[in-house]
Amino acid sequence: MKAVNLTFGAPRAGPKAGERLFAAAGLVLSSMLLRRRFVPAYLLSFVVGFVFGKLLGRHMTFLSCLEAYA
Numbered sequence: 001m002k003a004v005n006l007t008f009g010a011p012r013a014g015p016k017a018g019e020r021l022f023a024a025a026g027l028v029l030s031s032m033l034l035r036r037r038f039v040p041a042y043l044l045s046f047v048v049g050f051v052f053g054k055l056l057g058r059h060m061t062f063l064s065c066l067e068a069y070a
Contacts, residue, residue, distance in 0.1 A: 025046045032038055 025043075028042050028046070032042070
């Protein structure tokens with residue numbers, strides 16, 4: 001395993017889910033600008049996904065608070 005670590009380097013953390021979402025939204029927005037065609041359904045899907053992710057994070061925080069009292 002030491003040879004693998006020397007070859008590939010130390011493991012590092014990748015981008016978070018929110019960072020990937022903004023990167024994907026930027027790619028879709030830039031492709032819409034380059035094609036000069038606006039597709040509201042694509043942007044709506046990113047908004048819905050962003051809100052879902054925020055609510056999921058809030059739910060996970062709530063569950064961690066419940067575990068503290070259990």
